Amino acid sequence: MSLFIAIVAGTIIAATPLVFAALGELVVEKSGVLNLGIEGMMLIGAVFAFWAVFAGLPMPVAILIGALSGAAASLIFGVLALTFMTNQYAAGLALAIFGGGVSAFIGRGFGSTPIPSLARLDIPFLSDIPVLGPMFFRFDPLVYLGLFMVVAVGWFLYRTKAGLILRTIGESPQSAHAIGQPVIRIRYMAVLFGGAMAGIGGAYLSVAYTPLWVENMTAGKGWIALALVVFSTWRPTRLLVGAWLFGGMTILQLQGQAFGLRVPSELLSAVPYLATIVVLVIISRNRQLLMLNFPASLAKPFRPSG
Amino acid sequence: MIRTSRRKFLKYGGAAGAALGLGGWANLARADEILRVGVVYVSPVSDIGWTKQHSLGVEAIRAEFGDRVELTVLDNVYNPQDAERVFRELASTNHLVFGTSFSHGTPLQRVAPRFPDVAFEHCSGIVHLDNLGTFEAKYYEGTYVAGVAAGHMSESGRIGFVGGFPIPDIVGPANALLLGAQSVNPDVTCSTIFLNSWYDPGREREAVNTLVSQGCDVICSMTDTATGVQTSGELGAWSIGYASDMSQFSDRHLTAFTLDWSSYYVDAARTVADGNWVAEEHWGGLSDGVVKMSPYNEAIPAEVQAEMDSVKAAIAAGELHPYRGELKNQDGEVVVAEGEVLSDGDIRSMVWFVEGMIGSLS
Numbered sequence: 001m002s003l004f005i006a007i008v009a010g011t012i013i014a015a016t017p018l019v020f021a022a023l024g025e026l027v028v029e030k031s032g033v034l035n036l037g038i039e040g041m042m043l044i045g046a047v048f049a050f051w052a053v054f055a056g057l058p059m060p061v062a063i064l065i066g067a068l069s070g071a072a073a074s075l076i077f078g079v080l081a082l083t084f085m086t087n088q089y090a091a092g093l094a095l096a097i098f099g100g101g102v103s104a105f106i107g108r109g110f111g112s113t114p115i116p117s118l119a120r121l122d123i124p125f126l127s128d129i130p131v132l133g134p135m136f137f138r139f140d141p142l143v144y145l146g147l148f149m150v151v152a153v154g155w156f157l158y159r160t161k162a163g164l165i166l167r168t169i170g171e172s173p174q175s176a177h178a179i180g181q182p183v184i185r186i187r188y189m190a191v192l193f194g195g196a197m198a199g200i201g202g203a204y205l206s207v208a209y210t211p212l213w214v215e216n217m218t219a220g221k222g223w224i225a226l227a228l229v230v231f232s233t234w235r236p237t238r239l240l241v242g243a244w245l246f247g248g249m250t251i252l253q254l255q256g257q258a259f260g261l262r263v264p265s266e267l268l269s270a271v272p273y274l275a276t277i278v279v280l281v282i283i284s285r286n287r288q289l290l291m292l293n294f295p296a297s298l299a300k301p302f303r304p305s306g
Numbered sequence: 307m308i309r310t311s312r313r314k315f316l317k318y319g320g321a322a323g324a325a326l327g328l329g330g331w332a333n334l335a336r337a338d339e340i341l342r343v344g345v346v347y348v349s350p351v352s353d354i355g356w357t358k359q360h361s362l363g364v365e366a367i368r369a370e371f372g373d374r375v376e377l378t379v380l381d382n383v384y385n386p387q388d389a390e391r392v393f394r395e396l397a398s399t400n401h402l403v404f405g406t407s408f409s410h411g412t413p414l415q416r417v418a419p420r421f422p423d424v425a426f427e428h429c430s431g432i433v434h435l436d437n438l439g440t441f442e443a444k445y446y447e448g449t450y451v452a453g454v455a456a457g458h459m460s461e462s463g464r465i466g467f468v469g470g471f472p473i474p475d476i477v478g479p480a481n482a483l484l485l486g487a488q489s490v491n492p493d494v495t496c497s498t499i500f501l502n503s504w505y506d507p508g509r510e511r512e513a514v515n516t517l518v519s520q521g522c523d524v525i526c527s528m529t530d531t532a533t534g535v536q537t538s539g540e541l542g543a544w545s546i547g548y549a550s551d552m553s554q555f556s557d558r559h560l561t562a563f564t565l566d567w568s569s570y571y572v573d574a575a576r577t578v579a580d581g582n583w584v585a586e587e588h589w590g591g592l593s594d595g596v597v598k599m600s601p602y603n604e605a606i607p608a609e610v611q612a613e614m615d616s617v618k619a620a621i622a623a624g625e626l627h628p629y630r631g632e633l634k635n636q637d638g639e640v641v642v643a644e645g646e647v648l649s650d651g652d653i654r655s656m657v658w659f660v661e662g663m664i665g666s667l668s
């Protein structure tokens with residue numbers, strides 16, 4: 001039983017940085033903008049949050065700094081892609097590479113210095129329930145914040161007027177513009193939100209998950225977040241399921257290895273990716289589901305005219 | 307030491323090389339020249355880990371030669387295509403060039419024949435040429451000593467090992483860790499996880515989590531970050547560090563098997579300066595101080611510490627060999643007969659698990 005608890009709790013924790021980064025990107029893409037720079041924004045968020053803890057700032061401030069620095073990094077993409085209308089793929093890739101370099105430069109002095117990690121927040125009473133308590137109610141605050149954000153983003157996109165406008169801009173910016181919506185300004189806000197979320201995802205890595213700074217410590221999580229958005233068909237709850245599936249498969253393959261499963265470890269390491277591809281293929285067979293949620297103007301620059 | 311960016315180096319390096327012409331290492335003894343040494347690291351120099359230990363070797367050269375040496379150090383060169391260009395440029399201006407990663411092997415093998423007057427040294431290389439020497443450490447001697455501590459300190463009788471890839475340089479030390487532990491408690495088993503990545507702190511953490519959740523209470527991580535040591539400490543498990551002393555990351559850090567390459571660095575520099583350098587294969591361990599044990603945790607009982615020291619001394623003196631038979635494989639078949647010792651060649655190509663290892667290689 002304790003093994004099962006460890007697997008479930010481990011999955012939820014491992015999925016948390018992915019949930020933040022992918023949820024941010026989901027909102028960005030829903031507004032019709034494709035920002036491939038998640039990896040870079042995560043790294044920048046990670047190094048600044050680490051620096052803040054290192055400098056003795058309190059943990060919530062450090063995470064806020066992670067979010068702000070991620071948002072600042074996304075502004076570079078915003079100016080390039082929205083104001084100057086450069087190719088969004090190129091601008092996003094540039095940000096991903098830039099973020100890797102800048103964070104490595106800033107982090108040079110921090111090389112593998114330990115910091116205190118984000119303390120756990122056991123939910124009173126609930127965390128004492130046998131089995132369920134340790135499985136679901138003994139995490140650090142950011143895990144709960146991530147789950148809350150899934151609900152909040154879903155509510156915002158599908159239950160509020162602002163969410164409706166954002167989705168409209170993602171479908172047809174011309175129509176939104178025609179009825180007087182500030183397309184570029186709203187897209188900027190979406191991009192900044194995406195950057196802040198990626199920054200928190202990165203901060204989670206450097207101050208909570210593995211509380212140390214090492215160069216390029218995201219190790220590809222930004223790219224997995226990008227894939228998760230497609231996987232989720234742009235729906236927040238499915239995104240959470242996707243992140244748990246990916247995290248769960250990662251942990252199960254490690255458990256399998258440690259149990260002595262006589263399968264080559266190389267193959268087991270590929271299981272999370274294979275599982276993701278299989279689900280993607282199944283989803284892609286349902287064209288209607290995809291077309292209903294795919295933002296029609298994704299990655300197309302918008303020039304306000306008239 | 308000249309610290310320069312790769313780009314700047316490539317820009318000026320070529321011109322400097324042309325101006326200097328072919329100043330070979332063989333001529334150095336005659337001319338009263340400054341020894342020029344180029345070193346290429348695979349990752350950035352941080353406070354701990356693989357590259358840090360190489361930087362200590364470079365420091366040793368500087369301490370030994372002072373003003374008579376000019377060092378050019380380039381870090382974070384991983385990609386083989388980049389590495390080949392970097393080695394070519396370094397070879398055109400230096401007498402002695404070091405590559406410090408397995409991944410530098412192919413580029414060095416291509417560059418070395420084109421610069422017959424330059425001495426090349428390659429850490430963890432497997433191919434050696436007329437002017438390309440290799441040096442490597444017997445990690446398994448360190449893990450065997452650490453295993454003795456693990457065998458005593460483990461209450462569950464289960465230890466865990468996290469490695470990058472299932473290659474001989476990692477599988478061998480994992481086996482020796484268990485053999486060391488079994489020498490004090492024959493029932494110990496060792497669960498292993500390979501990350502199939504040199505570098506992924508998140509997965510490293512999950513691997514340690516997994517091992518601890520399955521009941522392992524001593525974890526050895528042979529990876530490049532301190533994540534394993536840190537996570538073990540958080541979960542209340544003992545840990546064993548690799549390459550550098552990692553005790554600052556956990557108060558449950560039992561010991562680390564550290565690597566000290568300085569003797570190779572200084573010897574190579576000295577022989578090149580004297581004009582009698584030859585390409586050799588070096589493979590040092592506890593006996594010549596290439597592998598060392600970092601200070602033991604105070605929580606280890608004094609008699610266990612004494613036992614570790616005597617095992618260490620016995621290995622250094624050649625009285626104890628970690629791979630002395632009888633050794634059985636995972637399926638219980640005898641691989642090394644009673645009293646025999648695994649040959650060096652077999653150790654360096656070890657891709658099988660000894661009995662008691664839990665995990666899969668094929």
